[in-house]
Amino acid sequence: MDEFVQAHMSIVVSATVEALRKHGFGAEFFATRDDAVRFIMEHAADCQTVGIAGTHSARALGIVPLLEQAGKKVYDHWKLKLGTPEELECRKMQSQADLFISSTNALTMTGEIVNREGAGNRTNAMTFGPRKTIIVAGTNKIVPNIDAAIARLENVAGPVRAMSLKRKTPCVKAGRCMDCDSPERICRITSIIHRQPMFSKITVAILNEHLGY
Template sequence: MDEFVKNHQKIVFETTLNALEKNGFKGILVSSKEEAAEKIMEIAKDCSSVGIAGTHTVRALGVLPKLEQAGKVMSDHWKFKPGTPEELECRKNQGRVDLFLVSSNAVTMNGEIVNRDGCGNRVNAMTFGPRKVVIVIGKNKITPDLESALARIEEVAAPIRAMSLNRKTPCVKTGYCMDCDSPERICRITSIIHKRPVMTDITVIIIPEDLGY
């Protein structure tokens, strides 16, 4: 890697980790997806139940089969047909697990965690319920501040998510948010975690590659 790119990344990671710590979160920089999976297994040692948000990033680590093999009771709503009572129950369970695994739409260099949801099970479980929350992000999720975090959601994360869900929303054609009134709108709740929620232990794991959207 070019030394200037390397230097820039070092500054971005150090600033973000320091800001997260200042806001009461734990911040960890790992070198690979494999190391991120090892950290999660360590954090999960004293947890018997694990919830997984609708995240490609966490699934890409290959950690879910390891947690299952370790005997954890898993709440993964992607295992159920959308809209079924079983899927709804699983989403509710995610708010009661010992450990909730999730990614984030954006994490700012000021140490804020920013997300926009359609259902709300993800942002609810990130802030209250689970004893521990681990947020795994690639470097592409780090933004300088709140304004750029919201811009990232509107210009990248939400339009791509809408495409992946085959929604008939304007952003799937324009590539950026049109603040639509579509019944298929996926953007219904915005959550900004400014400081660590009082009853939740939150760890942010940063992987120095682009992961998810």
């Protein structure tokens, strides 16, 4: 990476970590994937059950097989057929797990965590239920403030996610949100976590790379 791009990113990451901590969240920056994996496994050590959201970022670390090898019961709905009773039950169990692992759609430099989704299992489990939540995010998820976070949801995360799911929504062709009324609309819930939730401990693990969308 260009030295000035690196210097700028360093300032952005430091400001984000500081703002998140000021809002009561745990926040750590990891230079390598190995360091992040070690951190997650340390957090999982005293947990019997782990819920994993539909996240590319956390899965990119290979965390699911590692947790299973460590004897954890992992609730991973991606292993089940969408919409079946087993898949829905798995999503529910994520909210009751000891640890929940997720990515996020946006992190703000002012210290908020912003997400938009269709089902709500991720936003629910992030804020209430599990004793602790780890949010894995690449530096590409960092934006200046809440307005920029919403713009990111509409211009990047939503259209790319719809594309990956092969949805027939207008954003797939337009490249930006058209606030559609499609039955295939994936954007049904927006969550802004302003401060550490009262009964769940969120820690954000920021990775030194471009990860997920």
